[in-house]
Amino acid sequence: MSDRFRLCPTTGLKVHAQADALIKANAVVATVALLIGGVTAVLVMLTRWQAIHLLPADWFYRLLTVHGMNMLIFFILFFEMAVLYFASAVLLNSRVAAPKMAWSAFVLMVAGTGLVEWTMFTGRADVLFTSYVPLRAHPAFYLGVILFAVGALVVVSIFFATLVVAKREKTYQGSVPLVTFGAATAAIIAVITLGHGAAIYIPTFLWSLNLMHVDAQVYRLVWWGLGHSSQQINVAAMVSVWYLLGGLTVGAVVLNEKISRSAFVLYVLFISMASAHHLLVDPGMGAAWKVWNTSYAMYLAVLASMVHGFTVPAGMELGQRLRGYTKGLFEWLRKAPWGDPGFSALVFSVIIFGFVGGITGVTFGTEQINIIAHNTLRIPGHFHATVVGGTALAFMGVTYYVIPLIFRKRIAFWPLARIQPYLFAGGMLVFSVAMTFAGTFGVPRRHWDISFQQAPFEVQYAPAVDLVIGVMAVGGLVAALGGGIYILVTVWSVFFGQPMEKGARA
């Protein structure tokens, strides 16, 4: 099996059987994690909506932990592993380097995921996604994270090895495509991220066995080298997917390879230091450290996103114009394939990531503004726009091409699939903005009961807070419906769908 290739009838690419299988396996596990994360999202949200206040306190914090881990780690990273196999082996017509090792890495990641899920669901790890020491979880929780991270690191190494194999075996002409280049920057950031992960989770694992001491502030410092940098893997992978979707949906061209690739390099150089903005109101660091790391480093990474925010839509416009849509300023946009979920997902992903996620993120990263934003609902409001409205939506969009091209199945329930990005993007936009507004009133994030029924002193938020939380919940339910449709469409297509005939996706 390992040396077999098939020729993709749509793109003309040679696809290695192992690449096919690895992409499928990772995508399936990612979808399972998305399902767990999505169901817990609804339960957590219906608890924060004080009118319903669904879960008891212990299950609220437990499922909030489950939601964070499944969405931010398991769903996103398994999907990114699939992206790495696609961007290396498939786009370069190459075989996957070391397929046996790739499968061992997959098994390791699944085993780590299983351990973490077990500790979380059995109440052995009610520590939330950040697991700040000295809040204590069962040692198996930390061990699970370590196994998962080691597996991910092996996949990243195989990605680099595949690039070398493809170059040596001359499977492509010239330089690697921009999408592969972007995926390579994501892989480099992944190495930085997983290095931080090892540096903090191995000592924390030993600490959980009472073998060493871990300082609470040092934990926060190194952990955010993992926690924030992992979101930068998402950014680099998402931007690569933007270029990919642009090319697939409207034949978007690369305006200038130099500009787009340099912007990706900026992510590699500056993004890790930007993790410092999580520590702006911490006692452990001085002003010079905070200002330097969050202004100098963060703004140059922001520059990279600003550049992509121009080149991606501009490339789409040019692609459309080359296809003959040249009338006036906006014919290219009017005649765009709005009924293609890959296209609508791409457009909404760019808009929500840039205008909601990006702008809120840059402002919160300011030393003084952070005083009024830290640990309020403004923070999850921000990152639901970046990670969910941006990254997850882009990944959903690309799935509508992965299913026909890799799984070679027609997409089931096509009318539902067409509206899915609209529901998900619309719901997520309302959800993020409303959550951010609630945060401006000082409403804390990660809190079971903001009516403070049992607290010793009374706290009564402005009535507007009830309204925006209600709006948030409605937006969240619409987004959850969109997410549910996504899971239904993808699972049904993959397991019960009709095989692809040439050129007919739906």
Place this chain on the structure above:
Amino acid sequence: MHTGLESPTGVWWKPAHRTEKLWVAIAFGWCMVLFAMMPLWHWKGGQNPTGIRHRVTAEAFAQRTQEFIDTYQVGEEAGIPVVEPPAGSDIYLVGAMWSWRPVLRLRQGVQYTLHLSSVDVNHGFNLYPINVNFQVVPGYDYGLRVTPTAAGEFQIVCNEFCGIGHHLMVGKVIVLPAEQTAAVTGGAP
């Protein structure tokens, strides 16, 4: 012209189009403005999150807070001691699962040095209703120079997850109005 899925051949390091150059210049210029703003704001602005920082053991901080309470206690509310420290003094607030101790009674317009720490896990200091937030980390004494500018009652909400009783953790600060301050201190802050 090619898409991002295709391998560019030959030399692709070519000059960019005018519009693209212009956009990069605008974006870079804006980033430099932001870059200048943060240090400027730090030097010229009145509110910064950086305070006096020390390492401290949980025991030492708890003991210092207890001495502070013993010296200046004037009452008790909801089982938590109320203290009224002298104007301009060092004041202590300790977070522990799941309470803030003590209740602070301060005076409007007077500067204090507020020492924050935790004796167990991370806690979050959030002042209701004016929304001011700081991270409270065990092992670190976070000294912040604060001047209450408004009189009234304020609550301290914990906004860092600290275990199952997180939502019970609410403290209190009472700020006496400036007129009363003048009466107590004879007009000299």
